[in-house]
Amino acid sequence: MAEEKEEAKKEEPVEEPKIGVYVCHCGINIKNTVDIDAVRDYSATLPNVVIAKDYMYVCSDPGQEIIKADIREGKINRVIVAACSPRLHEPTFRGTCIAAGLNPFFFEMANIREQCSWVWEDRAANTEKSKDIVRATVARSNLLEPIEEKIVDVVPETLVIGGGISGMYAALDIASAGYKVHLVERLPSIGGHMLQFDKTFPTLDCAACILTPRMVDVGKHPNINLLTYSEVEEVGGSVGNFTVKVRRKPRYIVEKDPVTGAIVCTGCGLCATECRLKKIPNEFDLGLGLRPAAYLPMPQAVPACYTIDPEKCIMLTKGKCGKATLESTREAIKRIKSGEVTPEQVKDEIPLCVATCGPNCIDFDMKDEIVELNVGTIIVATGTDVIDPNLQPEYKYGVYPNVLHGLELERLLAPNGPTQGKVIIKGKEPRDIVFVQCAGSRNKQTGYEYCSRVCCMYSIKHAHLIKERIHDANISILYQDIRAYGKAFEEFYDRIKGEGINFRRGLASEVYQKPGSDRLVVRGEDTMLGEPYEIEADLVVLATGLRPADGVEKVVEMTKLAQSADKFFLEAHPKLRPVDTAVDGIFVAGCCQGPKDIPDSVAQAKAASSASLIYLGTGKAKLEAIISEVSEDLCTGCRTCEALCPYDALEFDAEKKIMKVNEAICKGCGCCGGTCPSGAASMRHFRDLQIYAQIEALTEALAPPS
Amino acid sequence: MATEKEEFEPLIVGITCNWCTYAAADLAGTSRLKYPPNIRLLRVMCSSRIHPSFILYSFARGADGVFIGGCHPRECHYIDGNYKALRRIELLRRMLEQFGIEPERLRLEWCSAAEGAKYAQVVTDFTAKLKELGPSPLRSG
């Protein structure tokens, strides 16, 4: 039945083109340097142009009315407006066509303002150029075809990738609006980098105090399916219906009952207390603190479920812990669970963690689990990591233990950190402290040319926090520019300056150890005074910048999102579509799009959730209409296009030995059409013949008569 | 002869992607930058849409120059279309020579949506270069 309809459609006679050309004065913007009358009169002579008019502002309401009337009265069935750029008003005039009952793809714009009247002053030359542009547009208009826009249903669920502050806020907003959210975090707990901070600039709020209640909200929200210690493995489909595979890594501790969903691990922490290994560097403290193999990354973790580190736990790596082996443990656990024995009775057969675990939640046989999801939209909030300080060996990071980077200092300052908030380096409180700004960032050598935006403010904050703890500390901040651009930043900077911090303009060129002591010397040039300096220090802090988080390449590969030159995700428009991406239905939030502070990350998260909610709320998504097509008759099945398609939208039909376009995936770049040797692959609205016609029209005066 | 050369106004067929170079051309206009009126742009969605035959056809029809514009490497709206365009065009350039068309008549540039000034400069330079080369050998008008 459907096929019959298709047939019927094809046979419908295509109406002869009747083109209306409307030349816009744009006030004086076009009129001053283009002879409007000449262009209008010339247009009227072109093939199938039945109406040629000019108007002061065609985009104004009365201007649009003229076009609508001509369409409604059946005078024209194609519209050309010779005015500004299609990037500006194509959507406006497509709307005009729709309102008058004409397929919007019969509209075409001739750009005689941005690309003609504004860029040259010679009226005669501009008029000729405008005529050429209109002629090419008419040639194209004659070959246009109607295109139907497809609307698809949207699965009312969202996937949020990344459980830092941005991902959490995006998830909370969507969940609170009543839609299901799947929040995937690769670490054992949500919270992200913000949880590693002591205080936040410029207000000096305690980061954990403002963040942890929100973490709890996420953890217990009925609409949020929290998948921690999990990674997105595969993203398929398109806006409205993405199919996603998430790998849940085994924690070896049962978080929830698979059937009832009831919490199993209570987070009591006895396994960690009993664990034989105690000296594993804790990632959360950047290795400055230690943890056992059975661990909670930080006390406020959500979920409050312990994890056994598979790379460290001796039972998992060697199959043995104390007298117990994997075999004996398996057997004993069975017997404990059946009530046959108590853990005490079999204590030689099981490791200490199993023996102490009340709810019996340790399972060394736990395997990876793949969760399949269907979601309508995706929010990527994969965040940021610190630029490798080793890229600047002159600062001797990793050589001297009293050279730290900003995030490490943050852990020392944090009350939940390895030193409970005391700044202690090698057992001593430092007196002389030097901050080196722009470490890693704004530097062609390291490859990170951008400003990381947060380091100035965090160093100023650090200086204050150190002063709070060590009143007589001598603190110098070596900078090239202080960027205090945000709300209340300048005032904060001003206030901290008054605390006796020494700001010196001129970055350090080198850090070295003073011979015979463990004090450091920071050397550089003061660009204000124009003289070299050497400052002694007990602690040097590199104000290291931010880069996209590890694993961003994998996200790019799965989602096909584009990156800008700095490797952060590229937004669809730098000003007007800051959280949209080139892929419909996928949004970005937070530092994965570029370095930003907490308020900006939250703002972007809320923007991304609102953009997502447009789809979820309406339940509908428009698919890209301008996409590729492969002619069954012309395709020879060479499969050249298949390998080049950036979205894998072309599939080989083994039976017919031809290529097929997957309409839901094709984004309409037209690469297949640009490569097809037989002219079979083509793109709607940008067909080979339409483009040839434009070229032909442009070169009319030059070509030999055919 | 010299006067004739002075009067020669080359015609450039430009084909650019919608997202970067076409936007750069718009920005050059919005910024009221000036560049010679010899270029006319066709818009496609991505530089990877540009089949080599579009370029050959433009030359066959007598265009004095063909300008191709796309997004900077890694900034293509469709991931890596511009790399594909680059490969095709470099191959084509070698062929052009064998057809007797100076390879300099084909110019490929990446201009981001923010590089209106670069676009204006490129068109100015390219127009000057084509004036130097003189009319295309395939031009009859």
Ligand code: FES
């Ligand atoms: S979109 Fe500009 S080159 Fe691909």
